[in-house]
Amino acid sequence: MKKRVGILGGTFDPPHLGHLIVANEVWQALKLDEVRFMPNQEPPHKDRKSNVTNKDREMMLSMSINDHPHFSIELIEYERAGRSYTYDTMKLLKTRESDVEFFFIIGADMIEYLPKWYNIEKLNEIVQFVGVNRPGHSEKTQYPVINVRIPDINISSTIIRNKIQMKQSIKYLVKDEVVEYIKEHELYGKE
Ligand SMILES: Nc1ncnc2c1ncn2[C@@H]1O[C@H](COP(=O)(O)OP(=O)(O)OP(=O)(O)O)[C@@H](O)[C@H]1O
Numbered sequence: 001m002k003k004r005v006g007i008l009g010g011t012f013d014p015p016h017l018g019h020l021i022v023a024n025e026v027w028q029a030l031k032l033d034e035v036r037f038m039p040n041q042e043p044p045h046k047d048r049k050s051n052v053t054n055k056d057r058e059m060m061l062s063m064s065i066n067d068h069p070h071f072s073i074e075l076i077e078y079e080r081a082g083r084s085y086t087y088d089t090m091k092l093l094k095t096r097e098s099d100v101e102f103f104f105i106i107g108a109d110m111i112e113y114l115p116k117w118y119n120i121e122k123l124n125e126i127v128q129f130v131g132v133n134r135p136g137h138s139e140k141t142q143y144p145v146i147n148v149r150i151p152d153i154n155i156s157s158t159i160i161r162n163k164i165q166m167k168q169s170i171k172y173l174v175k176d177e178v179v180e181y182i183k184e185h186e187l188y189g190k191e
């Protein structure tokens with residue numbers, strides 16, 4: 001049987017507990033062999049709202065996932081300049097790892113956005129999308145998405161960046177090590 005690998009693509013600016021819960025719930029529900037967290041170089045559909053570097057996001061991801069034996073980081077999108085279109089990435093990944101079945105995991109905000117994804121019809125032919133609920137968004141779509149129900153989590157990277165700007169605590173919203181890393185490197189505070 002082919003290895004079953006989940007990909008949670010994201011901007012992870014910063015990674016939060018919502019990301020970890022999504023990955024763990026889907027890993028368990030679909031009996032995946034592993035879930036890879038894949039930070040993008042440049043998100044296709046939004047401008048990044050911070051000066052945090054690729055290395056910072058990789059470091060924070062690494063601290064977030066280090067206690068889960070089936071989580072890892074996929075850095076393939078750091079290899080390419082410009083916007084990180086998922087179709088280009090998954091085509092390349094499938095070439096590199098032809099023996100793997102890929103499941104691309106997205107929250108409901110991204111399910112709503114699917115009609116606008118680059119080359120969505122062809123992308124659908126090479127990956128299986130898995131969608132999870134997210135407060136304020138609908139999971140209804142014309143595309144073939146496997147739905148996995150998770151506990152509603154109203155955490156976003158935007159909320160976390162805003163809290164830091166307002167000098168509010170982000171404890172319990174991100175891993176403790178990430179709180180420390182953000183403090184130590186003065187991320188998000190001085191824009
Ligand atoms: N709380 C959540 N519930 C469900 N899905 C989530 C949640 N947070 C993030 N996701 C999903 O994880 C993926 C990566 O998200 P991303 O890194 O852009 O975080 P974000 O919190 O949406 O960021 P931002 O607030 O900066 O837009 C996306 O598919 C997104 O839908």
Ligand SMILES: O=C(O)c1ccc[n+]([C@@H]2O[C@H](COP(=O)([O-])O)[C@@H](O)[C@H]2O)c1
Pocket residue numbers: 008009010011012038040043044045046084085086087110113116117118
């Ligand atoms: O390829 C596209 O057109 C496309 C459009 C929107 C989002 N994505 C991908 O979906 C994932 C979640 O996006 P984001 O911006 O919420 O982090 C991430 O891997 C993005 O590169 C991809």
